[in-house]
Amino acid sequence: MTPSRLLILEMQGFLFLMMATIAWKILTRRIPLSGLLMHKDSGGNLSPGRVQLLLATITACGSYLAEVAKSTDGKLPDVSANWLYVLGGSSSIYVLEKAWSMWSNRKGN
Amino acid sequence: MGQAVTALGTINWDPTSLAGYVACFFLGMLALSIIVLIWWAPPHKRQIDLTHLLNEVNGQASMSRFQLLLFTFVIAISVFELVMKNGALPDIPEGVLTLLGISATTYAVGKGISYSQPQTLEPDPTPEDVIRAEQAAATAQSHAAAAQQAAAAAGQAATTARVAQATTVGAAVASQVSAAVAKDAAVDANVAKDVSVAAATIADASTNPTGGSNASGE
DSSP states (O other), X not given: OOXXXXXXXXXXXXXXXXXXXXXXXXXXTSSOOTTTTBOSSSSSOBOHHHHHHHHXXXXXXXXXXXXXXXOOSSSOOOOOHHHHHHHHHHHHHHHHHHHHHHHHHHHHO | OOEEEETTEXXXXXXXHHHHHHHHHHHHHHHHHHXXXXXXXXXXXXXXXOTTTTBOTTSSBOHHHHHHHHHHHHHHHHHHHHHHHHSSOOOOOHHHHHHHHHHXXXXXXXXXXXXXXXXHHSOOOOHHHHHHHHHHHHHHHHHHHHHHHHHHHHHHHHHHHHXXXXXXXXXXXXXXXHHHHHHXXXXXXXXXXXHHHHHHHHHHHHHOHHHHHHHHHO
């Protein structure tokens, strides 16, 4: 066994153990996800900006993993410009909603 | 330098391979230490605590952190898959870098907005805080109930005292009335006595007029 093969096995084990650890801790609520989709400062209402960002993120991740699985040329597949626009827009909506919430809170106070 | 045949295959002992094995050992131990410190370190001495991995300062989960975590894992899995296939590091396309840049920028801007709101930085109460507050509320409630009972008892005692005072006043008035009645009765008795003496004198004078004049003349 060459050192590079050994290193690949080690890193493979470490990567999957870390992912399994984080997934397990999220599922068993040792890493809490409470308030992930809620406004932080307006009574805990559901935040549409957060929901759309979560949906866009999960969809983009699934799509990219499918591209990687289909890739045969040994190169990392590029992310299409459309997906970048979607994620950029989604993130902008999230940040603008957050900024609006801050501004309206200050105005209210 | 020679070769050794082990259960893992043939191992070369030339200097380059030896350095590679040392690097593998070091990285393996590092990875193992991280996993051990996450899982098996005592809770009060745990050096790698992932509890707040996705949390904001106020204790609630952060959407931008969650997004960054997902993208990081997806890209890591993809790169690792290609390394396994080709045995070499692939080039990272610009689109992937832009994707990670968008995610990291969202996280940084979100963090800046959060830190500009002092009220959102106040930590949410922990379960221990909630339990302590509930215990304090229960204690305060029991104290309030005891105070109400004491107030009710004091009210009853005050009523009883007022009744006793009124009874005493009534008894004093009754005794005064009795004394007045007795005094009147005594006066009446004296008057009756005087009337009877006067009647006896009149009767005596009518039955013996001379004796009466003599008597008056003497």
